[in-house]
Amino acid sequence: MxxxxxxxxxxxxxxxxxxxxxxxxxxxxxxxxxxxxxxxxxxxxxxxxxxxxxxxxxxxxxxxxxxxxxxxxxxxxxxxxxxxxxxxxxxxxxxxxxxxxxxxxxxxxxxxxxxxxxxxxxYPHLPIIEEANLFKLPTDLLKTLIRQTVFAVSTSETRPILTGVNLKVENDELTCIATDSHRLAMRTANIESKINGTYSVVIPGKSLNELSKILDDTNELIEIVITENQVLFKAKNLLFFSRLLEGNYPDTSRLIPTDSKTDVIVKTKELLQAIDRASLLAKENRNNVVKLLTHDGGVIEVSSNTPEVGKVVEEVVAEAIEGEELKISFSAKFVMDALKALEGTDIKISFTGAMRPFVICPLHDDRMLQLILPVRTY
Amino acid sequence: MxxxxxxxxxxxxxxxxxxxxxxxxxxxxxxxxxxxxxxxxxxxxxxxxxxxxxxxxxxxxxxxxxxxxxxxxxxxxxxxxxxxxxxxxxxxxxxxxxxxxxxxxxxxxxxxxxxxxxxxxxYPHLPIIEEANLFKLPTDLLKTLIRQTVFAVSTSETRPILTGVNLKVENDELTCIATDSHRLAMRTANIESKINGTYSVVIPGKSLNELSKILDDTNELIEIVITENQVLFKAKNLLFFSRLLEGNYPDTSRLIPTDSKTDVIVKTKELLQAIDRASLLAKENRNNVVKLLTHDGGVIEVSSNTPEVGKVVEEVVAEAIEGEELKISFSAKFVMDALKALEGTDIKISFTGAMRPFVICPLHDDRMLQLILPVRTY
CATH class of the missing domain: 3.10.150.10 (DNA Polymerase III, subunit A, domain 2)
Incomplete structure (x- = not known):
């Protein structure tokens, strides 16, 4: 040679x-x-x-x-x-x-x-992939899908299947879902497909993180080939193989509430920064818990309190608050992760009570969804 | 308040x-x-x-x-x-x-x-410093003096005095010296002084590193006040106090050879990069040892060899080689640290044999000096 x-x-x-x-x-x-x-x-x-x-x-x-x-x-x-x-x-x-x-x-x-x-x-031979089940989407869209979901995978090996992202292909639509059982991230996008029927596989979160790092931000199409135990991503001059996780991914559709009791519309950045500040004094807690209250007059109050350090309270003016008055506590980290993942300047949060999971979506866009379980403090 | x-x-x-x-x-x-x-x-x-x-x-x-x-x-x-x-x-x-x-x-x-x-x-009171022994130099020059010497302090506590930089003031000249007993860095500069007589103190390397981080790159004068157990650096709106190390700094003047048997003049960057490359295959060794040979025709050969990995050899054309033929081995890290600390495009290395310390200086400038002990391999 x-x-x-x-x-x-x-x-x-x-x-x-x-x-x-x-x-x-x-x-x-x-x-x-x-x-x-x-x-x-x-x-x-x-x-x-x-x-x-x-x-x-x-x-x-x-x-x-x-x-x-x-x-x-x-x-x-x-x-x-x-x-x-x-x-x-x-x-x-x-x-x-x-x-x-x-x-x-x-x-x-x-x-x-x-x-x-x-x-x-x-040197071991690479898996031989039959290119029967193939679909395509723009590379930058794939990177966005990964960014908006992969952070929510579980880092614990107690349920290995949750350390991966569930990719579902059905009716020329790709849906990515990740959950660590305390929060869930979901994103749907259109694809160009040669697939008949439906497919559902689970790709290790680590594989998708590495893939995302080496893909360029281009709208050139990337090909994705799914087999029984491998997935292959084909970009220009690049092949990326990952094994799939074995086992059935849980059915998460039942977790997502369809009705709501309190709806809040707020500027993404203002809420994100207020929660970030409130979390500064909540870091001593393992769960990094921040409280949110709705007030009359369209005002949200974000607060936290760690007696040995101090407390913080901040008001955020919402675009709109509808429904019942609400007091809820949650992990500041989970909500900040979710808000950073979403696109758009305004988001809508739909609550179904202080003990029930709540849903964050961009305003007028239900193809991206972040679901978070509250923490019991009240 | x-x-x-x-x-x-x-x-x-x-x-x-x-x-x-x-x-x-x-x-x-x-x-x-x-x-x-x-x-x-x-x-x-x-x-x-x-x-x-x-x-x-x-x-x-x-x-x-x-x-x-x-x-x-x-x-x-x-x-x-x-x-x-x-x-x-x-x-x-x-x-x-x-x-x-x-x-x-x-x-x-x-x-x-x-x-x-x-x-x-x-809150403890800060030391009260009598400003009797005071000298001044430009802030950026002080930062350069620190950068050119502090890397050579010892990181081992076996001889605590060597973890500091020796500052000597004499005849309106400041000399900084650092050594870990395998290498020595020295730099002299002119100062504006109100000091009568001579002073020699040892400032912890850690203090100088922190000081260097917060000083701006400006040619405004900084004031330095020395007392028995404290040094105070006074910049605009900033006071920086450090304790001094106790004990006598060793007399290093005898370590520096005054004659030489082989003198090499070479472009700093070319030698630095060749040693950097040679060190890639020498990293497995604790000492990171690289060999240097002088050849006829003004050529230096830099090489290293780790049998289980491989070997590397590279020729560097010197500006001049004078004196005896030379084979010497040294720590690549020490020589690279020294070359990075020096200013100027050309340097002169003065060797007094394979077993004796060698001196690296910028060409035509003896106010900066780096001394390195070789490693026995030949």
Whole structure:
């Protein structure tokens, strides 16, 4: 194997596949990045066996030569050393050559590295995905869907299925749901689909966080392929594989109240900042609890009280308050997470009493929804 | 005590004095910031008993009212809560009022905090400094002196005196020296002095690091007052006190070789980057050792070798090499720290053999000096 490559392209692809590599693996070969060289170009692969990422660098792009391939072949190089080396090389091009016994020379300018490579035959094969069930959506929309839901997954392993985001595909609509059983985030969007029937899978939250980091903010379509135990995201020159979580995701539709007793419409940013301030003195509590009261005259009072530190109270003028008077307590963190995830300058909060879950939506948009369970204090 | 203040000025001063406050103190009152209010303005104080910082906000500045003082007095407020609160207040002005039992109201817009204050009588008095031995230098020059030396202090408490920087004042010259006994950094600068005779004190490295963080990059003069066990830095509206380390600083002048057997002149950046690259494969070693060889034809070879990972070799073209051929090994980290600390595009390294300390200076400037002990490998 021997090729000369533009250094910035190599650095970029190495950083992409590094997102899947962990030093805490028990499988030594997975501490490496696999490099596959053909006349078409270079393919880099990183994997921690849950997530696998493949980045392709074409030999030629838009008539420009990116890689000069002199001999095809494969090698696996220690990911940590290789990524640090390519970042710090002195020149704009790099020459990589595999000699006997997987010894690999990396040359750039007057710097020459000689790395001990690993046997590429030992590197696990990536799952073979049949592209039968495929749908597409704009990449930036997928990133938004992930951002608006993934924060609500459970971080506890007591119910492993809740550490993932539930993706449901039905009638050319994709719905993402995440819940840790104290709050729930849901978002629906239209897709271009080749799927017949309905699908429901659960993708680990960690996989979606890593995916989101390497996707560009572009409206180019990304393809999503679902199989029995894997999901594959296909972007330009990039394949992202994740295993699926096993088990049935709970039916969350019954949790979402359909009626309400108190409706509040308020500016998202004003409420967010008032809760943020009130939470400053609530941090000593494990639950970070803040109280909300509705007053006559369309005013919301946000407050918290930690006797050993002090108390804080703030009034926020609502756009509208309808229905019964309300006193409710909740986790400031959960409500702030929800408000940050929603779009739009105004939100509507629908309460069904101090002990019942409440729903936060953007005004006039029911395709995004945040549900939060209150905390009993009154 | 009652006053109304511009919020950004309060935030800035709170951040300054917070540099001295630690949550790990065993003295409860020191978890607080002391606020002293007079008709002149507001003085904030933070201290961890090693370092004390006082920041003054004048009631009026350049004809503009910064603080409207309504009642003089003192209070101590929990530093962590107070600093977070003032940062997040909604309006441009803040009203602070102390009521009975040290209860303190912080008002801004429609937000009202009620903090439990502490008795200001319990707050320790700052050292009283006689301003007999005083010298001045530009603030940015002081920051440079700190930056060029403080990294070389010892982090080990086996010889506590080496955790500080030695400041020597003699003949209107200030010399700063730091050493951890494996390397030494020294810098000399001219000062404006009211000092008769010579002074030599040792300031904890930690104090100088904190001082450097809060000083502006300005060429305004800063005053430095030395007493038996304290040093005071006086900038505009800012007092920074630090205790001194007790004991005699070792005489380091004998360590610095006066002759040399091999002199190398090389571009600082080229050598720094080559050593940085060579160190990539040397990180597994505790000492991070890199080798340097001089070759005929004015070429330096920088290399490292970790058999289980690989090896790297790079040639750097020197501006000049004079004297005996040389093979030497050293800590890449120490030499990189030294090269980063020096100014100028070219440096001169003077070697006196593979087992003897070597000296790095900017070309044609002997007021900055970095000395490094080699590592035995050849």
């Amino acid at each position: 021997k090729f000369i490559i533009q250094r910035d392209r190599l650095v970029h692809s190495v950083q992409e596949v590094m997102k899947a590599v962990t030093s805490r693996t028990t499988i030594p070969i997975l501490t490496g990045i696999k490099i596959n060289t053909t006349t078409e170009g270079i393919t880099l692969t990183g994997s921690d066996s849950d997530i696998s990422i493949q980045s392709f660098i074409p030999a030629e792009e838009d008539g420009n030569e990116i890689v000069e391939v002199q001999a095809s072949g494969d090698i696996v190089l220690n990911a940590r050393f290789f990524s640090e080396i390519v970042k710090k090389l002195p020149m704009d091009t790099v020459e990589i050559e595999v000699q006997t016994n997987f010894q690999t020379i990396i040359r750039s300018g007057k710097a020459e590295f000689n790395l001990n490579g690993l046997d590429p035959e030992e | 009652k006053f109304i203040i511009q919020r950004d000025r309060l935030v800035h001063s709170v951040q300054e004095v917070m540099k001295a406050v630690t949550s790990r103190t065993t003295i409860p009152i020191l978890t607080g910031i002391k606020i002293n209010t007079t008709t002149e303005g507001i003085t904030l104080t933070g201290s961890d008993s090693d370092i004390s910082i006082q920041s003054f906000i004048p009631a009026e500045e350049d004809g503009n009212e910064i603080v409207e003082v309504q009642a003089s007095g003192d209070i101590v407020l929990n530093a962590r809560f107070f600093s977070e609160i003032v940062k997040k207040l909604p309006m441009d002005t803040v009203e602070i009022e102390v009521q009975t039992n040290f209860q303190t109201i912080i008002r801004s817009g429609k937000a009202e905090f009620n903090l439990n204050g502490l008795d200001p009588e319990e």
